[in-house]
Amino acid sequence: MEKTYKPQKSESKIYSLWEKGGYFTPAIDYTKLPFVIIMPPPNANGVLHIGHAVFVTLEDIMIRYHRMKKDPTLWLPGADHAGIASQVAYEEVLSKQGKSRFDLGREEFYKQIYDFTRRNREIMESQLKKLGASCDWTRKKFTLEPQISKAVYHTFKKMYEDGLIYRGKRIINWCPRCGTALSDLEVKYEERTTKLVFIKYPIVDSEDFIIVTTTRPETMLGDTAVAVNPKDKRYKELLEKEIQVQLPLVGRTIPLIADERIEPEFGTGAVKVTPAHDPVDFEIGEQHQLPIIEVIGKDGKMTEKAGKDYAGLEVISARKKIIKNLQEQGLLAKQEDYFHAVGTCDRCHTIIEPLVSEQWFVKAKKIAEPALKVVRQKKIRFIPSHYEKIFFHWMENIKDWCISRQIWWGHRIPVWYCQCGEILVDVKKPETCPKCRKSSLRQDPDTLDTWFSSGQWPFIVFGWPEETKDYKYFYPTTVMETGYDILFFWVARMIMMGIYCTGKIPFKYVYLHGLVRDKDRQKMSKSKGNVIDPLGVVDLYGADALRMALVFGTSPGRDVIVSEQKIIAQRRFANKIWNAARFVLYHLQEKTDFLEAKQKDLRLTKKDRWILSELNSTIDRVNRSFQNFRFHQAAEEIYNFFWHKFCDQTIEDIKKRLFKGKNPQDKLTGRWVLHRVLSTSLKLLHPFMPFVTEEIYQMLPGKPKKALIIEDWPKRQTFFK
RNA sequence: GGGCGGUUAGCUCAAUGGUUAGAGCGCGAAUUUGACGUAUUCGAGGUUACUAGUUCGAGUCUAGUACCGCCCACCA
Numbered sequence: 001m002e003k004t005y006k007p008q009k010s011e012s013k014i015y016s017l018w019e020k021g022g023y024f025t026p027a028i029d030y031t032k033l034p035f036v037i038i039m040p041p042p043n044a045n046g047v048l049h050i051g052h053a054v055f056v057t058l059e060d061i062m063i064r065y066h067r068m069k070k071d072p073t074l075w076l077p078g079a080d081h082a083g084i085a086s087q088v089a090y091e092e093v094l095s096k097q098g099k100s101r102f103d104l105g106r107e108e109f110y111k112q113i114y115d116f117t118r119r120n121r122e123i124m125e126s127q128l129k130k131l132g133a134s135c136d137w138t139r140k141k142f143t144l145e146p147q148i149s150k151a152v153y154h155t156f157k158k159m160y161e162d163g164l165i166y167r168g169k170r171i172i173n174w175c176p177r178c179g180t181a182l183s184d185l186e187v188k189y190e191e192r193t194t195k196l197v198f199i200k201y202p203i204v205d206s207e208d209f210i211i212v213t214t215t216r217p218e219t220m221l222g223d224t225a226v227a228v229n230p231k232d233k234r235y236k237e238l239l240e241k242e243i244q245v246q247l248p249l250v251g252r253t254i255p256l257i258a259d260e261r262i263e264p265e266f267g268t269g270a271v272k273v274t275p276a277h278d279p280v281d282f283e284i285g286e287q288h289q290l291p292i293i294e295v296i297g298k299d300g301k302m303t304e305k306a307g308k309d310y311a312g313l314e315v316i317s318a319r320k321k322i323i324k325n326l327q328e329q330g331l332l333a334k335q336e337d338y339f340h341a342v343g344t345c346d347r348c349h350t351i352i353e354p355l356v357s358e359q360w361f362v363k364a365k366k367i368a369e370p371a372l373k374v375v376r377q378k379k380i381r382f383i384p385s386h387y388e389k390i391f392f393h394w395m396e397n398i399k400d401w402c403i404s405r406q407i408w409w410g411h412r413i414p415v416w417y418c419q420c421g422e423i424l425v426d427v428k429k430p431e432t433c434p435k436c437r438k439s440s441l442r443q444d445p446d447t448l449d450t451w452f453s454s455g456q457w458p459f460i461v462f463g464w465p466e467e468t469k470d471y472k473y474f475y476p477t478t479v480m481e482t483g484y485d486i487l488f489f490w491v492a493r494m495i496m497m498g499i500y501c502t503g504k505i506p507f508k509y510v511y512l513h514g515l516v517r518d519k520d521r522q523k524m525s526k527s528k529g530n531v532i533d534p535l536g537v538v539d540l541y542g543a544d545a546l547r548m549a550l551v552f553g554t555s556p557g558r559d560v561i562v563s564e565q566k567i568i569a570q571r572r573f574a575n576k577i578w579n580a581a582r583f584v585l586y587h588l589q590e591k592t593d594f595l596e597a598k599q600k601d602l603r604l605t606k607k608d609r610w611i612l613s614e615l616n617s618t619i620d621r622v623n624r625s626f627q628n629f630r631f632h633q634a635a636e637e638i639y640n641f642f643w644h645k646f647c648d649q650t651i652e653d654i655k656k657r658l659f660k661g662k663n664p665q666d667k668l669t670g671r672w673v674l675h676r677v678l679s680t681s682l683k684l685l686h687p688f689m690p691f692v693t694e695e696i697y698q699m700l701p702g703k704p705k706k707a708l709i710i711e712d713w714p715k716r717q718t719f720f721k
Numbered sequence: 722g723g724g725c726g727g728u729u730a731g732c733u734c735a736a737u738g739g740u741u742a743g744a745g746c747g748c749g750a751a752u753u754u755g756a757c758g759u760a761u762u763c764g765a766g767g768u769u770a771c772u773a774g775u776u777c778g779a780g781u782c783u784a785g786u787a788c789c790g791c792c793c794a795c796c797a
Binding site: 001003004005189196212213214215216227261262263265266267271272273274278279280281282283340341386387389390393394397484485487488519520521549552553554555557558559561562563565566568569570571572574575576578579580581582583584585586624628630632633636639640647648651652655659 | 756759
């Protein structure tokens with residue numbers, strides 16, 4: 001054995017030993033309940049980062065533990081096409097070549113991005129292996145493969161027929177850069193300083209004005225009313241008179257209306273109403289039946305309806321021009337600095353334009369109710385449990401979910417339009433229109449929100465809606481382990497869609513981990529230059545050290561702090577295990593009589609009995625920690641036991657006996673204790689540090705199994721004198 | 722505006738109402754020991770943010786205060 005542990009020499013060899021053994025594929029056993037984790041499919045638009053290493057570590061720990069406990073254990077790997085994210089990523093690649101997706105055309109673009117994601121998937125797969133992920137590669141899935149697409153279409157059709165999916169012209173979040181609608185969740189609010197503008201709107205047949213307050217003066221061109229709170233005394237008289245005001249610069253007259261939603265304390269208490277470009281105004285407009293005048297287009301520029309002075313201008317330049325023109329006409333009351341949150345695109349940080357547009361929506365409230373119910377009934381448990389409250393709060397206030405995206409990369413919406421006006425929803429293109437019998441059907445050009453498909457992941461990976469053997473045995477799954485940052489995006493949707501589609505909860509436990517931060521608690525990002533590349537760490541210090549560093553000193557739901565120091569500390573531990581084993585194996589190989597030794601052959605000392613009892617209580621504590629999803633605690637227990645009890649005390653103690661002892665029975669006992677404690681420790685350590693423990697196990701004399709990965713999880717054992 | 726967390730050693734974090742509140746790193750000292758210098762041994766370092774309560778017993782439970790962080794949200 002080498003003097004120090006060299007992970008580079010063992011890891012790939014060990015991984016292929018496991019792969020060749022077929023240990024990652026569970027045997028279906030109807031007499032047993034399976035333990036199942038569906039891997040959160042990494043986005044196929046890049047390589048793995050440290051955040052992925054966190055989920056690999058946590059999930060692999062659970063998987064290896066349950067596999068050793070002899071539960072039929074399945075960890076199903078996959079990859080996500082990640083609609084907008086991948087399209088944005090590939091458009092960046094193209095723009096470096098001076099091209100856009102329009103230069104390629106839809107078909108070619110799709111083909112290229114497919115290749116791009118396929119290459120990434122191959123890299124990711126090899127990276128997962130380097131991290132030691134013991135997932136079942138025979139069952140790996142990709143969200144855009146035909147069988148998955150078919151299931152996604154099936155769900156769309158089912159929901160459409162059940163009236164849960166509808167098409168409507170409503171106000172949505174539009175990213176002018178990505179050129180697509182977004183769901184509310186994909187809008188990130190960023191605090192910015194802008195101007196709060198006070199504009200005088202002249203009252204018709206009067207010398208007076210109403211001063212409105214706005215942060216978006218350019219949208220005034222599309223105003224169709226001015227609104228105040230009905231309880232606002234300042235405007236009581238004007239409301240009673242049912243006055244009209246004249247829209248500055250445009251000249252149109254618009255009514256003064258009353259609406260409860262207007263806060264009298266804000267600005268002057270009077271607000272312009274632009275149903276086409278503000279979500280609240282849209283609602284007010286619907287209620288008061290106001291016309292919708294769209295003055296900003298999907299390109300982020302002013303439209304024809306904005307008038308010839310402004311048409312074609314970017315929003316920002318239109319704003320400047322409007323302020324200037326208002327000022328010239330003496331209609332600008334004042335301007336002040338204003339600090340508030342503006343919606344930006346989650347992917348590209350461009351300011352979101354609320355626009356009225358025809359899109360597909362899911363009636364979320366309907367499917368949210370049963371999801372809320374099962375969590376309230378504790379049929380699904382969150383770890384840590386306080387995320388339940390966060391989940392409730394979001395689910396109780398859920399709004400309709402816009403699922404159509406004007407991008408090319410993703411599942412194309414399974415809807416066909418006929419010239420006769422008929423809308424056909426099906427899993428595949430209908431031959432002819434059943435109404436007019438024409439065959440010139442045109443498919444909806446849009447694609448589905450990525451989360452619409454990933455929301456079905458826990459069951460479509462098993463071939464649902466077919467009642468496959470896998471589906472029947474492995475679904476519902478056991479644990480959904482993922483980051484808290486996608487609780488709403490993903491977890492909530494999986495629960496809703498799981499119950500809706502299959503009538504079953506998709507998983508029993510939701511374990512949420514935190515974000516990875518550096519030792520100064522900074523989020524890791526390329527621009528900050530503080531990213532830790534997990535594969536670089538593996539090459540330098542070994543996968544075991546990385547895994548242990550990611551679990552040590554963390555707790556569920558809390559952010560994970562990693563530093564190189566912490567990884568180095570765990571590499572030292574791997575080396576400690578190695579060297580302890582080196583010592584023990586040296587003595588075990590000398591004489592293997594301990595393998596046949598019965599209890600009566602042994603003469604256990606007080607210290608021997610102490611370490612055996614410590615081993616027992618370590619097993620108990622580790623088991624308890626596993627039951628409570630406290631993996632860090634389990635890791636720390638074994639670390640402490642192995643290093644500070646077994647190495648520091650027992651090995652030092654038995655060392656004397658083996659070198660200087662005269663009595664062969666004492667020596668045999670020493671070897672027996674060393675073997676017993678080392679081999680049990682290897683099992684306890686294996687879920688956390690699979691490589692070094694397997695490497696040592698392979699050298700263990702009289703090993704009962706071909707590999708440690710399929711060993712039996714240790715049980716407490718009682719020894720008498 | 723609403724909600725959810727956090728505040729424990731110099732730093733980053735653990736701790737299921739129950740011994741003397743623990744790790745890692747860092748710091749100080751010793752040790753070349755027959756597995757390990759990527760080491761070992763020993764040590765210093767804490768009013769568990771603050772105030773009041775519940776309890777035989779509180780870092781842990783309750784209420785409040787102060788800071789810090791995150792999430793959600795239609796003050797335009």
